[in-house]
Structures are given as structure tokens and as C-alpha cells.
Amino acid sequence: MKTLITSTEDKLNAAFDKRFGRAAWFCVLDESTGETAFYPNENINATGGAGTKAAEKVVELGVGKIISGDFGPKAKELLNKFNIQMVIIEEEDLSVKEIVERIKK
Amino acid sequence: MPLKIAVASGKGGTGKTTVSVNLQHFIASYMTPEVLLVDCDVEEPNDRIFFPDSRLQISEVVNQMVPEIDTEKCIFCRECVEYCEFNAIVVIPPVKYAEVNASLCHSCGACSVACQDGAVIEKRHPIGQINCFETGLGHGLAEGVLKIGSPMQTMMIKELKKSVKNNADIVIYDSPPGTSCPVVETVSDVDYVVLVAEPTPFGLHDLILMVELLVDLDKPLGVVINKAGLGNNDIYEFLKEQNIEILAEIPFDKDYASRYASGNLLNDIDVQTKGIYRNLIKKVESRYLQYEGSNYFKW
Incomplete structure (x- = not known):
């Protein structure tokens, strides 16, 4: 399964971004191979509908689980429709790498 | 075409509704009975509270x-x-x-x-509805009521304005608070803006935002200082520096506030309030004569 982690930069030791629709980057971890890929959030500065657009991207990428700090109502509605699991992490100062390692364990 | 006046403010709770309702009342008494009040605060229209004997005449649904x-x-x-x-x-x-x-x-x-x-x-x-009331005062009251949860304030105000009859001499728009899109929509086609401000730091801060907006939109304006006596003198300094006309000063008065709260603004109006609004109407009247007359004056 593919898991998406919201990230502030396009590298593994970047800080975890606690926003979903307004996250800077999306890190996609393929749990079967352990490989990660980064995708820029093209709608980070959208005046509205950033969460919806991010959710659209998630479905397109074939992601089954998302790890972020919070999800807005419109994103939640769409993600629920496609049975995508939403995981909220509230811890401060985490890096994307730490989250990836937790998943691999 | 009627003369259109918007009553606006940056900050909420400065007295837009008080001034709008009184303006209609005094314009009807001193100037022309052909005056319509339009409540453009579509998220929370409350002008009708001050007309307990009003009768609903027309109600139509607005669709998006x-x-x-x-x-x-x-x-x-x-x-x-x-x-x-x-x-x-x-x-x-x-x-x-x-x-x-x-x-x-x-x-x-x-x-x-x-x-x-x-x-x-x-x-x-x-997205909501438009209601027109006969209030016994001039051309009555029109209001837009946006459905709770709908974000289409601007569209609602646009439709409300479209539905308003054009045979009055003067139309007063009671604007929503703030300086965002619904306010821009409300003031977009008016001939004059009456800004209601309170002399507090917060009141001045938001008044400045509003003045900046109206300068951008090239709208002539005057300021009513409500709750005068509160706060400090900074607002007067600002208005003097910017050469903005003070249309009226309404003193802060707890009794008046409690009458507002009980919906009783237009009965037994005291002499002082009458005097204040009479002077205010005179200033509005000079605008109206300029408007009706010729292009003699450029605002």
C-alpha cells in the first residue's frame, strides 16, 4: 500500500507539515518497496479548495493512507468517499524520515 | 434613478443600523417620503426589528x-x-x-x-430570500436573508439590489460590517457613503481601512461619529488630517443603547437626537440637490 505524508520540503529529513491541503510537499511511501517519492502541492496558495485538490491528487496517486496534522471538512468528505485512511499526528518537531521509519517498523 | 446612499463602517457594532433606520425616518419627515431602506447585511438582517408593525408584501427565493x-x-x-x-x-x-x-x-x-x-x-x-415590507415609512424596507451556511453573500446583495424598485428618490443601503467583498458589492453603485465610526482605537483602525477602500473605489464619503465621548481624540485628528467631513456626532448614551436593544428607536425621539439628525439630513440634502441639479458640483 502507498502512504502519503505531508512534508515541508522535498527531502526525507524535512519537517513534517501538519497541514494537509496547504502542505508544501507530499511524500509518498510505497510500503511494498520502501521507496519514497516527493510531489509538490500545486494548490498550496489556492484561494479556496486546496484541501479538495489535495484529496483529488491523493486518489490519483492511488494512496490508501494519509498521515498529516489535520484534515479540513471538504478534504475529509472526499477522502471518506474513497475509503482513504486518515491518520493524525499531533506531535511537534517530527521529521518525515522519523514517520517513514515508524511505518517500516 | 434614485440617489443611493450606503451606511457603512469598518468595525461592527458602531451603529450602522441605528443611523440607517433614523436616516430613513428623518429623510421621510424632513425631505421626501420617497425613501426606501435596504438591509444589505444579508447574513444577519435586523432593520425590520425596528418596524414592529411592518407587513410583508413580497417574498421571493433567490437561486444560485x-x-x-x-x-x-x-x-x-x-x-x-x-x-x-x-x-x-x-x-x-x-x-x-x-x-x-x-x-x-x-x-x-x-x-x-x-x-x-x-x-x-x-x-x-x-441561497436565501428577498423580503419587502410595508413599514408605514416611505417606500418601506427590503431585506436579503441569506441561508445559514451559504457563502454567497455577494450574490445575495447583488440580487437584492436588482429586485429593488427604482421609483424612490433616495435609497439607503444598510451595509454589512467589514471591508470585504459583501461591503464592496454594497457600496459599488452608491452616490455617497455615510461611514459610522466610534472614537475608540479599534474603531479608528477599521475606519482607516474603510476610508482606504472608498478612496480606491472613488466614492465620496462623510463620517458620523457615534458613541462620542468614549475612547480618545485620535479619530478627530485622523479626519482633520484627511480632510474628511464630520456629518454628525452622536453622544454615547446608555439609555439610548437600551432603547436600541428593545427595538424602540423611532418612538418618542428626544430633542437632541432630532437636532443631530436634522443637521445630518441637511448635509445629505445638499448632496441630493447637487445630484438632482446639474454637474455643477464635482464630488
């Missing part, structure tokens, strides 16, 4: 046209998504999913133009 996508006809080309400025359309080709999020849609119609396959169908979606 919201597109729906027929997934039988849709080829998932995402052209409509490209056209949509508001990110209101989600199309996910691999799973053949296409839907419009009504709460993001601004009803611009671009997706209907974009779609070459007849998959976009526009449907009526009620």
Missing part, C-alpha cells in the same frame, strides 16, 4: 445556479477543472469520478462553456 456533472456523458477530460477559478470541481479520471462542490462554486458558468460533451447541467440551488 450550481452545475452538476453527468458522469454518463463526462469523458473526464478535466477541461472544466482547468476553467474553474475556485477549485470547485473534482475530476479523477482513473476512478471515473466527477463532482462539483456547491459550497466552493461561485456560479460563474465557466464549466458549462468548457464542457464540449454536454455533461455539465446547471441546477437551481436556493
Whole structure:
């Protein structure tokens, strides 16, 4: 399964971004191979509908689980429709790498 | 065409409704009975509270046209998504999913133009209603009531203005608070703006934002200082520095506030209040004469 982690930069030791629709980057971890890929959030500065657009991207990428700090109502509605699991992490100062390692364990 | 006056403020709770309702009352007594009040604060219209004997004459539903996508006809080309400025359309080709999020849609119609396959169908979606009341005062009151949860304030105000009859001499728009889109829509076509401000730091801060907006929109304005005696003198310094006319000063008065709170503004108006509004009306009247007369004055 593919898991998406919201990230502030396009590298593994970047800080975890606690926003979903307004996250800077999306890190996609393929749990079967352990490989990660980064995708820029093209709608980070959208005046509205950033969460919806991010959710659209998630479905397109074939992601089954998302790890972020919070999800807005419109994103939640769409993600629920496609049975995508939403995981909220509230811890401060985490890096994307730490989250990836937790998943691999 | 009537002379259109907006009563606006940056900060909320400065007295827009008090001044609007009184303006209509005193314009009807001193100037012309052909005066209509329009409550443009569509998220929370409350002018009618001050007209307990009002009778509803017309009530009409306002609809927004919201597109729906027929997934039988849709080829998932995402052209409509490209056209949509508001990110209101989600199309996910691999799973053949296409839907419009009504709460993001601004009803611009671009997706209907974009779609070459007849998959976009526009449907009526009620956003609120327009009510017209006979109040025994001038041309009465018109109000827009936006449905709770609808974000279409601007559209509602636009429709409210369109529905208003044009045979009055003067139309007063009671504006929503703030300086955002609904306020811009309210003041966009007016001939004059009466700003109601309170002499507090917060009141001045928001007044400055409002003045900046009206300068940008090239609208003539004057200021009513309400609750005078509160706060400090900074507002007077600002108005003097900017050469902005003070139309009236209404002193802060707890008794007056409690009358407002009980909905009783227009009965037994005290002599001082009468005097204040009479002077205010005189200033409005000079505007009106300029408007009616010729292009002798350039505002």
C-alpha cells in the first residue's frame, strides 16, 4: 500500500507539515518497496479548495493512507468517499524520515 | 434613478443600523417620503426589528445556479477543472469520478462553456430570500436573508439590489460590517457613503481601512461619529488630517443603547437626537440637490 505524508520540503529529513491541503510537499511511501517519492502541492496558495485538490491528487496517486496534522471538512468528505485512511499526528518537531521509519517498523 | 446612499463602517457594532433606520425616518419627515431602506447585511438582517408593525408584501427565493456533472456523458477530460477559478470541481479520471462542490462554486458558468460533451447541467440551488415590507415609512424596507451556511453573500446583495424598485428618490443601503467583498458589492453603485465610526482605537483602525477602500473605489464619503465621548481624540485628528467631513456626532448614551436593544428607536425621539439628525439630513440634502441639479458640483 502507498502512504502519503505531508512534508515541508522535498527531502526525507524535512519537517513534517501538519497541514494537509496547504502542505508544501507530499511524500509518498510505497510500503511494498520502501521507496519514497516527493510531489509538490500545486494548490498550496489556492484561494479556496486546496484541501479538495489535495484529496483529488491523493486518489490519483492511488494512496490508501494519509498521515498529516489535520484534515479540513471538504478534504475529509472526499477522502471518506474513497475509503482513504486518515491518520493524525499531533506531535511537534517530527521529521518525515522519523514517520517513514515508524511505518517500516 | 434614485440617489443611493450606503451606511457603512469598518468595525461592527458602531451603529450602522441605528443611523440607517433614523436616516430613513428623518429623510421621510424632513425631505421626501420617497425613501426606501435596504438591509444589505444579508447574513444577519435586523432593520425590520425596528418596524414592529411592518407587513410583508413580497417574498421571493433567490437561486444560485450550481452545475452538476453527468458522469454518463463526462469523458473526464478535466477541461472544466482547468476553467474553474475556485477549485470547485473534482475530476479523477482513473476512478471515473466527477463532482462539483456547491459550497466552493461561485456560479460563474465557466464549466458549462468548457464542457464540449454536454455533461455539465446547471441546477437551481436556493441561497436565501428577498423580503419587502410595508413599514408605514416611505417606500418601506427590503431585506436579503441569506441561508445559514451559504457563502454567497455577494450574490445575495447583488440580487437584492436588482429586485429593488427604482421609483424612490433616495435609497439607503444598510451595509454589512467589514471591508470585504459583501461591503464592496454594497457600496459599488452608491452616490455617497455615510461611514459610522466610534472614537475608540479599534474603531479608528477599521475606519482607516474603510476610508482606504472608498478612496480606491472613488466614492465620496462623510463620517458620523457615534458613541462620542468614549475612547480618545485620535479619530478627530485622523479626519482633520484627511480632510474628511464630520456629518454628525452622536453622544454615547446608555439609555439610548437600551432603547436600541428593545427595538424602540423611532418612538418618542428626544430633542437632541432630532437636532443631530436634522443637521445630518441637511448635509445629505445638499448632496441630493447637487445630484438632482446639474454637474455643477464635482464630488
